[in-house]
Amino acid sequence: MHKISSGLICSLTLLGLQTFATAAVADGKTLHNANCIQCHAQMKGADGSAIYTRTDRRVQDMPGLSKQVTRCTNSLGLAWTEQQHQDVVDYLNSSFYKFNIKP
Numbered sequence: 001m002h003k004i005s006s007g008l009i010c011s012l013t014l015l016g017l018q019t020f021a022t023a024a025v026a027d028g029k030t031l032h033n034a035n036c037i038q039c040h041a042q043m044k045g046a047d048g049s050a051i052y053t054r055t056d057r058r059v060q061d062m063p064g065l066s067k068q069v070t071r072c073t074n075s076l077g078l079a080w081t082e083q084q085h086q087d088v089v090d091y092l093n094s095s096f097y098k099f100n101i102k103p
C-alpha cells in the first residue's frame with residue numbers, strides 16, 4: 001500500500017483548480033445521473049428533471065438546495081463526501097436552479 005503524501009495532494013489540488021468549475025459540474029452530473037434520476041423520473045416522467053423546474057418546486061435558494069440534496073442522499077443511505085455533495089449541488093444549480101448565475 002502506498003500512502004499518498006499530503007504534498008502530492010496539495011499539488012493535485014492546485015492543478016485541479018484551473019478546471020475545477022467544469023470538472024466539478026461534470027462529476028456532479030455523473031453522480032446525479034447514477035443515483036438520482038431513476039426515482040425522480042418515475043415521479044415526473046422523462047429524465048425526471050421536471051422535479052427541479054416545476055413551478056411549485058421546494059428549493060428556493062442555495063442553502064435550500066444543499067439541504068434537499070442531503071435529504072435525498074440520506075434517505076438513499078449514500079455516504080457522499082463533502083466534495084461529491086458539492087459537485088451535485090453545483091451541477092443542479094448550473095443546469096436547473098441557476099441561483100446567483102447571471103443569464
Ligand code: HEC
Nearest residue numbers: 035036039040051052056057058059068069072073076088
Ligand atoms: C427514492 C426516491 C428518490 C431518489 C432516489 C432521489 N430523490 Fe430527490 N426527491 C424525491 C422526492 C419524493 C422529492 C420531492 C419531494 C416533494 O415534492 O416534496 C425529491 C425532490 C428533490 C429535490 C427538490 C426538487 C424541488 O422541488 O426543488 C432535489 C434537489 C432532489 N430531490 C435531489 C436529489 C438528489 C441529488 C438525489 C440523488 C442523490 C435524489 N434527489 C434522489 C425522491 C428521491
